[in-house]
Amino acid sequence: MKNILTTKQVSFVFAFSLLNIFITVFVLKISSYAQSVYSSDWAFYLENRSNKAANSWSDVVGLSDLAILSSGKGVIVALIDSGVDTNNPIFASALWQNKSELLNDKTLNEISDENFNGIDNDGVDNDSNGYIDDIHGWNFGDNSNSITDQNGHGTNVAGIVLKSVPDAELMIIKINSGKSTTFYTDAVVNAIYYAVKNGADIINMSLSLANDSNDVKTAILYAIKNEVIVVSAAGNSPYSISFPGTMEEVVTVGATNPEGTSILWNSPIGDSIDITAPGKSVETIGIGGETVFVTGTSFSTPVVSGAVAALLGMNPNLKLTTIENLIFSSAKDLGDNGRDDEFGWGVLSGSGIKRLAAPSIIAKKNLTKVELSCYLPPTDYYTDVYIALIKSSLLDEYKMNRYKGNADTLQYSLNNKTYESIWWLNSYGLWMGDSVNGVVSIASLNLYNKGLSVLLFSDLGKGIWKNFSTSGFESGSYNIGIAVMGNSKLLAPIFWSQSILF
Numbered sequence: 001m002k003n004i005l006t007t008k009q010v011s012f013v014f015a016f017s018l019l020n021i022f023i024t025v026f027v028l029k030i031s032s033y034a035q036s037v038y039s040s041d042w043a044f045y046l047e048n049r050s051n052k053a054a055n056s057w058s059d060v061v062g063l064s065d066l067a068i069l070s071s072g073k074g075v076i077v078a079l080i081d082s083g084v085d086t087n088n089p090i091f092a093s094a095l096w097q098n099k100s101e102l103l104n105d106k107t108l109n110e111i112s113d114e115n116f117n118g119i120d121n122d123g124v125d126n127d128s129n130g131y132i133d134d135i136h137g138w139n140f141g142d143n144s145n146s147i148t149d150q151n152g153h154g155t156n157v158a159g160i161v162l163k164s165v166p167d168a169e170l171m172i173i174k175i176n177s178g179k180s181t182t183f184y185t186d187a188v189v190n191a192i193y194y195a196v197k198n199g200a201d202i203i204n205m206s207l208s209l210a211n212d213s214n215d216v217k218t219a220i221l222y223a224i225k226n227e228v229i230v231v232s233a234a235g236n237s238p239y240s241i242s243f244p245g246t247m248e249e250v251v252t253v254g255a256t257n258p259e260g261t262s263i264l265w266n267s268p269i270g271d272s273i274d275i276t277a278p279g280k281s282v283e284t285i286g287i288g289g290e291t292v293f294v295t296g297t298s299f300s301t302p303v304v305s306g307a308v309a310a311l312l313g314m315n316p317n318l319k320l321t322t323i324e325n326l327i328f329s330s331a332k333d334l335g336d337n338g339r340d341d342e343f344g345w346g347v348l349s350g351s352g353i354k355r356l357a358a359p360s361i362i363a364k365k366n367l368t369k370v371e372l373s374c375y376l377p378p379t380d381y382y383t384d385v386y387i388a389l390i391k392s393s394l395l396d397e398y399k400m401n402r403y404k405g406n407a408d409t410l411q412y413s414l415n416n417k418t419y420e421s422i423w424w425l426n427s428y429g430l431w432m433g434d435s436v437n438g439v440v441s442i443a444s445l446n447l448y449n450k451g452l453s454v455l456l457f458s459d460l461g462k463g464i465w466k467n468f469s470t471s472g473f474e475s476g477s478y479n480i481g482i483a484v485m486g487n488s489k490l491l492a493p494i495f496w497s498q499s500i501l502f
């Protein structure tokens with residue numbers, strides 16, 4: 001996180017208008033001022049930009065594991081920051097689109113190959129949300145729809161988010177005027193309400209305010225009440241956590257060294273710290289597209305926002321508390337055992353999140369019986385669990401051609417009772433599942449084309465399926481897959497067991 005503030009001292013105007021600053025690396029407490037006066041870390045930040053990290057932050061936090069969950073498609077991440085480099089196609093193509101402003105002029109298809117600005121700046125607030133031509137967000141610093149970053153901070157933050165979730169949509173809410181390095185509380189307040197009212201799923205706040213603000217608190221609580229997760233930097237004062245990171249209700253992010261092994265020297269310590277992520281020499285994109293390395297909790301924060309977006313991309317129905325539980329309980333514990341004031345619950349772990357958020361299945365075979373042990377993610381994840389067998393020789397082909405089947409219900413009888421299940425038919429065979437609350441008490445097989453068979457299972461929800469007979473199978477090597485579904489949508493990749501011989 002870098003300061004948007006210059007080294008000049010706070011003026012009287014600012015003192016009365018509640019100046020807020022992005023970052024505070026070196027804090028000068030000047031007791032004669034009612035407010036703390038901060039020096040800028042801008043110079044510090046620039047000095048440290050060229051120091052390439054020994055480790056890639058994406059490896060440290062396990063982005064490849066998060067990528068298995070989702071690419072963030074359909075997830076809207078609001079960046080309350082200094083804007084974004086809209087001239088860079090990486091960002092331009094990732095911008096959230098306020099479809100209500102667009103569709104009144106032309107359909108999205110008509111617009112897609114044309115110049116957005118030429119078409120959509122019609123001077124009309126088409127969606128009547130109070131902001132004229134807010135196509136990709138809003139600039140509360142200038143009260144305009146210009147979201148171009150002239151500072152760099154917002155672009156750096158956006159680059160980190162897109163590295164984690166390349167298909168996420170970025171809602172750009174600029175709070176500073178032009179290239180100014182300062183911004184006001186009111187802009188932050190309005191930015192939060194804008195994000196919530198326009199559909200953001202995540203609000204990334206890589207910023208600190210010089211003082212607590214009841215208006216900002218109220219806005220953040222409004223966001224949380226609406227199930228919008230607010231991820232905030234802890235600030236860069238080693239002495240104390242900055243507001244709004246001090247709020248219990250937000251996800252407060254501290255920073256570690258590039259290896260993710262010790263707390264960064266300027267990252268604050270305290271009981272509001274929830275989690276940490278690498279925050280030194282974090283590789284990202286600068287204005288103009290150059291690769292830059294940035295330091296501060298401003299940049300560990302979007303690492304966490306990206307992980308949240310990966311989870312929401314997998315399952316948009318996840319509750320805020322579930323998301324927090326997943327990322328906190330899977331973090332890599334450092335320092336004192338369990339949560340501590342340096343690392344919070346630990347360093348963000350993509351592999352840990354995948355382990356908790358995705359189903360898993362282990363199959364063991366004894367003579368003619370197969371025992372399946374399953375891990376199922378938290379129950380607000382999914383409505384159905386699917387299990388299927390596939391011949392190992394077909395697995396790679398299957399994985400390359402994600403199945404596209406039509407969901408339907410199927411009634412079947414068992415022990416003189418009738419059950420209803422959901423099934424899928426595609427070129428690889430029949431997939432069957434059952435509602436989480438349903439009861440299916442045997443393992444039964446129907447060989448289907450191309451070696452795929454269906455397994456019905458018992459004790460659904462308890463995670464263990466026993467006494468499953470393999471006697472009906474063609475002999476050969478099989479893998480067993482498990483998938484969780486919600487409203488007929490696959491919520492995570494299908495995870496496959498090791499192959500077993502039947």
Ligand SMILES: [Ca+2]
Nearest residue numbers: 125127129131
């Ligand atoms: Ca509007």
Ligand SMILES: [Ca+2]
Nearest residue numbers: 122124126133
């Ligand atoms: Ca318009």
Ligand SMILES: [Ca+2]
Nearest residue numbers: 248250251274
């Ligand atoms: Ca918290």
Ligand SMILES: [Ca+2]
Nearest residue numbers: 334335336338
């Ligand atoms: Ca710990």
